[in-house]
Amino acid sequence: MKRLLYLFVILSFIAAGCSQKKGNNYIRASYKTDIHIVSGNDIHGAIENMPMLAAAVDSLRAIDKSLLVLSAGDNRTGNPLNDLYTIPAFPMVALMNYIGFDASTFGNHEFDSDQPLLSKLVTLSNFPYICANVFPDAELGIQNIPYKFFDVKGVKVCVLGVVQLGIQGTPDSNPDHLKGIRFEGVEETINKYLYLRDQCDVFILLSHIGYEDDCAMAEKFPQFDLIVGGHTHTQIEGGELHNGVLITQNVNKLQRVTHTILTVENGKVTGKRAENIEIASSKNKNPFVAQIVEKFSDNPELKRVLAVATAPFSTYEELGLLMCDALKEMTHSEIGFTNMGGVRYDTHPKGDFTVDDVLRLDPFGNGVVIMELTPKEIEDMLIACFYADRNRFPYTSGIKCDVEYTANAKNEPEKVVKLTLTTDDGKPLDPNKKYKVAGNAYAVTVSDSPREDEGREFGSISSDLLIKFLTEKKQINYSGRRCLTEHIVK
Amino acid sequence: MIVKVNNEEVRIFKGASVKHALLRYILRIKADVSNIEKLQVKDCKGHQIDQDAPLKEGDSITVKL
Known part of the structure; x- marks a missing residue:
């Protein structure tokens, strides 16, 4: 049974x-x-x-x-x-x-x-x-x-x-x-x-x-x-x-x-x-x-030293130029640009540049956009960026910008009246050439100007490129480096 | 690529997210961008999507300003 x-x-x-x-x-x-x-x-x-x-x-x-x-x-x-x-x-x-x-x-x-x-x-x-x-x-x-x-x-x-x-x-x-x-x-x-x-x-x-x-x-x-x-x-x-x-x-x-x-x-x-x-x-x-x-x-990686600054950074422009160099070089472009508002501090002492320093400088997790642009399109884009970024002119690498403004009552830049772009060695840009330009996605987006190529996402965020750039350079010195000359005209 | 925001065409880079299309649209219509990250965005079928959502050519989104 x-x-x-x-x-x-x-x-x-x-x-x-x-x-x-x-x-x-x-x-x-x-x-x-x-x-x-x-x-x-x-x-x-x-x-x-x-x-x-x-x-x-x-x-x-x-x-x-x-x-x-x-x-x-x-x-x-x-x-x-x-x-x-x-x-x-x-x-x-x-x-x-x-x-x-x-x-x-x-x-x-x-x-x-x-x-x-x-x-x-x-x-x-x-x-x-x-x-x-x-x-x-x-x-x-x-x-x-x-x-x-x-x-x-x-x-x-x-x-x-x-x-x-x-x-x-x-x-x-x-x-x-x-x-x-x-x-x-x-x-x-x-x-x-x-x-x-x-x-x-x-x-x-x-x-x-x-x-x-x-x-x-x-x-x-x-x-x-x-x-x-x-x-x-x-x-x-x-x-x-x-x-x-x-x-x-x-x-x-x-x-x-x-x-x-x-x-x-x-x-x-x-x-x-x-x-x-x-x-x-x-x-x-x-x-x-x-x-x-x-x-x-509590990430020890944030304290990792990427490069040593052999001289202090003392302006937004010097740090902006560093960011633009990273955009340009790490994307194999000819020109890098960033909006001034994207540079989050203006001084950095001589010595170690860490991952944490990069994330404080560029905390937005912005993507990177690559475009092929004529000199006229570059000019229009930089001017559009100026107006979108509360009348602050963007920083560039690979070209230098000489810009003339009219002023408002507080003698602050109001309207761009003349912009001259030159190569780093002072030559004018070739009007018949298209330049490969890299910008952070925010700056590219707010710079709403006519251009044939709206660009494409590069596939990295800008702070990652800066980390890689600094790691490769090991030593950096941006003291006194300029990319922008500004004049107020009467 | 071209996407639509509130039925208006916006030209934007390939690989852009919702936040990029939204930003360009809002700047174009000269609306306030200060609270942009709080805006509720919907896809063409009326689903909520977040602002990091990727866009592709021809996508259409709506936002209440």
Whole structure:
């Protein structure tokens, strides 16, 4: 009798737990269960919000310890405490490891790490990077995988990952960091992996392609149960159903994450719902994660000496010229320029120039824009910058500016009446030539003047270029250097 | 590239974010830029997006000033 009862229990378990056999020798789950997923996107180095995320994940794990935690990419870039750590972007990886992320896809900003660093970060991650349209050369050692199966309470969940490609056919990042990596189109890639649908109960696209393209993929590929999206920082209230596919995404820096519940019955998703969880404004923190964040915030890297100033800086212009030199040289341009308001202090003593000094001088995290401009377009842009920057003329490297103004009642510059540009050795610019000009993204944006080439993002922020510039120079002396001569005319 | 802010065309560099298009638009219409980071921006479908969100050619955003 006991033996019969035992046999009955075993048979019942098999019948209830994993019965129906389908294609590819895969056994579908045949009971009803809920799969819980927490997904974030475009975290952009917001380590300060990780204690609140950890608390939310802890609470959900208390309900369902099989919780899947996913990131739709762009985990780094946007916070110097993360991006300038001794191993850049490691704090976010360490915190994601501690929280127990199950997977991330690559966002375009993962490629802000150069190839050796990306390889290191992937190695240091306890979770896989799922990205099917990225093919790094073997010698780079970047170990991404195209998809992964997760066994969640006996339900087979397949996650396929993809990253955004811009018009060049590569993710929007520094082109130098993409060398040795091949990329394939998103749609073409998904088509290749559609067979996975028949090998799982739940098919998820972990996508860093943006909301619009997520919708397009949902229309083309109703095989997906869920698209966990990122890239466009789109706040979707809960989730949106497109062609039967649930799409989720949130604004950046962990303002919110999405908690998705998929009900799986007899190997099919029969229910989908999603809610947003407020993270950044939450008062609940995981105290241990808070301690780790505190540790990372006391970043010894900020004290690192980049170069030695052999003479003190004593004017905004000298420091502005340093910033412009970095823009020019590190982008291999002929001219660099920055708005005067972008230079945040006017003196620096003789001696060490540290990472912290750079971040105080250029704290805005501005991108860098490269343009090809005629001398007339350069003149117009610099004059537009003057008016947009409260009548303060921008600083330049590679050219010198001699500018005449009329004055207001306080004898301050009011209107530019004449601007003469010359090369560093005093020659006029060639009117038939287009010059390669690099400016910080803010200065370029506010300088709204007619030009054929609006430019393109270089793929680095200006403070990173200054850090690299100083590291290369080792010694600097800007004492007495000028790029700007100003006259008030009556 | 060209994007639209409140249905007006804005020419901006490739790779610009929402904040860049917004800044150029606000300067052009001579509105106040001092509280720009607090402005709520929506995409063409009416979703909230943050100002670091990337833009591509042809994107359209709206902002209430």
